[in-house]
Amino acid sequence: MKVAIVEYDSNGIVWFAIHRPEKRNAINFEVMDKLEETIAMVEKNDDVKMLVITGTGDEAFCSGGDLSKFQHLHTTENAKQMLEKMGTILYSLLTLSKPTVALINGTAIGGGCELASACDFRYAKSGSKIGFIQGKLGITTGWGGATMLFEKLPYTQALDILLRAERISAEKMYEYGWIHAVLPGNNLREECRELLAPYLSQSVSVLRAYKMAAAEKWKSDEFRMRFFAEIRRCSELWGSEEHKRAIQSFLNKS
Numbered sequence: 126m127k128v129a130i131v132e133y134d135s136n137g138i139v140w141f142a143i144h145r146p147e148k149r150n151a152i153n154f155e156v157m158d159k160l161e162e163t164i165a166m167v168e169k170n171d172d173v174k175m176l177v178i179t180g181t182g183d184e185a186f187c188s189g190g191d192l193s194k195f196q197h198l199h200t201t202e203n204a205k206q207m208l209e210k211m212g213t214i215l216y217s218l219l220t221l222s223k224p225t226v227a228l229i230n231g232t233a234i235g236g237g238c239e240l241a242s243a244c245d246f247r248y249a250k251s252g253s254k255i256g257f258i259q260g261k262l263g264i265t266t267g268w269g270g271a272t273m274l275f276e277k278l279p280y281t282q283a284l285d286i287l288l289r290a291e292r293i294s295a296e297k298m299y300e301y302g303w304i305h306a307v308l309p310g311n312n313l314r315e316e317c318r319e320l321l322a323p324y325l326s327q328s329v330s331v332l333r334a335y336k337m338a339a340a341e342k343w344k345s346d347e348f349r350m351r352f353f354a355e356i357r358r359c360s361e362l363w364g365s366e367e368h369k370r371a372i373q374s375f376l377n378k379s
């Protein structure tokens with residue numbers, strides 16, 4: 126069973142859809158591998174102008190890390206390996222030399238919000254809920270999400286979202302500047318294509334040059350250090366009793 130569907134548009138968009146709707150598009154190691162492969166392909170292929178990341182089904186964009194699998198990561202070292210793997214992938218997404226979009230087709234929770242934060246644009250179906258809820262699980266963002274949020278939103282806005290750890294409507298997140306367009310969602314991909322049409326009329330060299338103008342600052346040692354320090358801090362919290370209890374409570378409920 127495929128965990129992701131990758132499609133090409135003749136106008137230069139690659140669509141990457143996480144395909145685990147029965148798990149609300151939770152990210153396991155297979156999804157990570159497929160995303161890594163797709164990012165590398167988009168980076169190299171000069172026919173590709175933009176990457177759009179979305180989820181399949183009507184319910185969820187992405188529910189974050191696969192808790193049924195990652196509950197077994199008991200030590201800081203084991204958690205760190207998983208978090209660094211996905212963190213490295215999101216770092217390459219953040220610094221990809223082509224513009225990227227998170228097309229949020231439903232709920233985005235935990236690491237799902239980090240995945241979206243790594244993208245340049247975030248378009249959401251009206252009514253979607255966005256939850257940087259990691260604080261309520263006794264952890265922090267563990268894939269570089271806070272570091273990216275602090276880059277992309279004003280400081281107090283980003284800190285407020287992280288410390289609240291609540292689910293927030295796409296409409297409210299639009300007011301905060303994290304969502305760039307709220308879409309009706311009757312034909313989400315077509316609505317997304319319309320927004321991207323002006324960008325796609327530029328050559329790939331122009332798109333690449335502008336994206337690199339933005340991404341250079343994230344390639345500095347100082348930024349990388351902050352990004353991976355966040356991941357280490359989250360690994361230390363991963364094995365805490367509070368986190369174990371929160372995961373068990375979710376898994377026993379469902």
Ligand SMILES: C[C@@H](C(=O)O)C(=O)SCCNC(=O)CCNC(=O)[C@H](O)C(C)(C)COP(=O)(O)OP(=O)(O)OC[C@H]1O[C@@H](n2cnc3c(N)ncnc32)[C@H](O)[C@@H]1OP(=O)(O)O
Binds near residue numbers: 262265268
């Ligand atoms: C790595 C870390 C980080 O931030 O760095 C993280 O991401 S921590 C991960 C943070 N993520 C979460 O805490 C999200 C937990 N999920 C939820 O809160 C919820 O499932 C929603 C995403 C709001 C969807 O609610 P809804 O009522 O639509 O569905 P549901 O809860 O009945 O879930 C449907 C099925 O998907 C599974 N499911 C949902 N989210 C999952 C996840 N993250 N990992 C593993 N399985 C998951 C449920 O167990 C259930 O499986 P069965 O049908 O077999 O019973």
